Amino acid sequence: MKETGYWFQAGLVVAWWVSLAxxxxxxxxxxxxxxxPLAFWAFLIPDLVLIAGGSMLRAYVRSALLEYVVLGAFGYASLYCLNASLLTGGGVLPTVLMLLGLAFNLFLVFQDSLFRNSTASRPLNLAKTLIQVLCMWSVALVAIPYVLLTSFESTRGPQWDAPMFIGATLFVLCGALGLRSAWIMVRDGLGTPLPLDQANRLVITGPYRFVRNPMAIAGIGQGVAVAIMFESWPILIYALLGAVVWHTVVRPVEERDLLDRFGAEYEAYRNRLLCWWPRF
Known part of the structure; x- marks a missing residue:
């Protein structure tokens, strides 16, 4: 499963440099x-060798050392970009990109230690879930789209035209689906949607009766909704890349954990329902 993530990362790094050129x-x-720009291009060979090349090699060879080399390269790049942003007062987009890459590699390296069952009460789990949702929405649906808008195009104010209406409607519907799914996770699963504080019971009620991953559908749908509202191709690409990352890298890890914990019960549930398309 890690191999897919490293292949995907190597391809993205190469595609990014090609798009820059x-x-x-x-x-x-x-x-x-x-x-x-010369200072920027000075990172071409280190990126291609350490990050793209290291990721491609790790996709073929199981090696913790390679994982730490790639992680260290992202850590160095992230610190450089953070410092450059502080010194220049700009360059927010490359800094955000490097931090996202760092977070992705932290997940790849330490994914086995990220899953822990919740031990908190239902009211506390509800409070933690609301905080999680607020943080995720603030970062993934407000901050990052704003950075993309300001970096690639001028921000436009609210205009109640057809794209804004369609996008806002989709955003509300997907938001309602996400909130409902999160509440069901707290109520019936005795946990939160976050793997670090995950449910103790297999949740197959509410939206989970019809599709296996309603919260992922809700999150990606909200990202697409923001892209529609602002008619932004960069935000749409960001949302769709998020869907690909979740489906190819995150989902297999989550499903492996669910299968380990719930066995045949989860296997039957997975065979009965699809991941993205509901069955009624």
Missing amino acids: ASESVFAAFQFPGIG
Whole structure:
């Protein structure tokens, strides 16, 4: 399962550098004010060798050392970008990208230690779930889309035209699905949606009666809704990449954990329902 994540990462890094070379607007979006383009291109070979090459090699060879090398490369790049943003007052997009890459590699390296059953009471789990939802919405659906808008195009104010209405409607519907699913996880699963504080029971009620991953559908749907509202291709690409990452990297890890904990009960549930398309 890790192999897929490292293959995906290697491909993304190469595609990113190709897009930088092919598009002036993409290149400009990832620059730090006051730092010349030569300094930026100086990272080409380290990126291709340590991150893309290291990821590709790790996809073939099981090696904890390789995982830590790639993680360290992302850590160094993240610290560089953070420092550059502080010094120049700009370059938010490359800094966000590096931090997302760092988080992704932390997940790849330490995924086996990320799953723990909740030991809290239902009211406390509800409070923690609300905080989780607020943080996720603030970062994934507000902060990152705002950075993409300001980096690639001028932000437009609210305009109640057809795209805004369609996007807002989709956002509310998906938000309601996500909140309902989160509540069912707290009520029937005795846990939270976060793997670090996960449910103690297999949840097959509420929206989970019809589809296996309603919260993932809700989150991706909200990302697409934001893209529609602001008519933004970068946000749409971001949302769809999130769906690919979740489906190919995160989902298999979650399903392996569920199968280990609930055995035949989860196997029957997985065989009965699809991941993305509901069955009524």
